[in-house]
Amino acid sequence: MTDTPTTGRALPHPEREEIGLEAVLHALADPMRLRIVRELAAEGVELSCSDFGLPVTKSTTTHHFRVLRESGVIRQVYRGTAKMNALRRDDLDGLFPGLLDSVLAAADRQSLRLGDGAGV
C-alpha cells in the first residue's frame, strides 16, 4: 500500500516528542475520529480519506483528519492524487504504552454493549 511515492507538499506533523496526551485524548474523544482510528488500527495499512465513507460532509471529514494529524495520532501523506492516512502507532506506543490499545478495547466493548454495529 505504500509503494506509490509521496508527492506534492508535505503536511505539517508534530514530532514524536511534541505529541501531547491532552491533544491525543481530545482527538480520540469524537465519535467520527474514533471511528477513523479504529478502522486504521483494524486494517493496519494506509487508507485514503475517501475509504472511510463517513456520514458527514467532505469538509467535516477533512477537519477530522486534520485534528488527528495535528494531534499526532495519524500521519498523512500525498501519494499520487490521494491523501493517505496511517496510524502513528509506534510514536503513540512509545510515548504512552498501552494507551491506544486500551482506548481501542474500550471502543470495542462499548460497540458490543450498545449493539451499534460500529465494531470494526
Next chain:
Amino acid sequence: MTDTPTTGRALPHPEREEIGLEAVLHALADPMRLRIVRELAAEGVELSCSDFGLPVTKSTTTHHFRVLRESGVIRQVYRGTAKMNALRRDDLDGLFPGLLDSVLAAADRQSLRLGDGAGV
C-alpha cells in the same frame, strides 16, 4: 472521609451504563480536569473542590468539575457545606478495563518527560 452524611440536593449523575467513552475521553482531554483526576486517583479519598487549588477562577473550577461529573468520571455529593468529589473508578474500570490506569500512567510519563512538576 465519608462519615459526614450527604446533605442538600442531589446532583445529577449518569448511571454506569449511560457513561460513554467519547464523553470520558473529552473530560480527560483538558489539562485542569486531568490534573483533578490524577489527584483524586493518587489520594484515593473524597476531596472538596477547594482542596485542589487550581490556577483558574472559581467558576472555571466549577465548570471543570461539572464536566467530570456529567461524563461519569467523578461523583459529587454535598456533605455539610462542602461539595465532595470522588473518582468513579469501579464504574470506569467495569466499563472500560485498563483505560483509566493507562491514561493515568500516560499522564505520569508525560509529566516526567516534560519535567513540569505536575506529577501527583
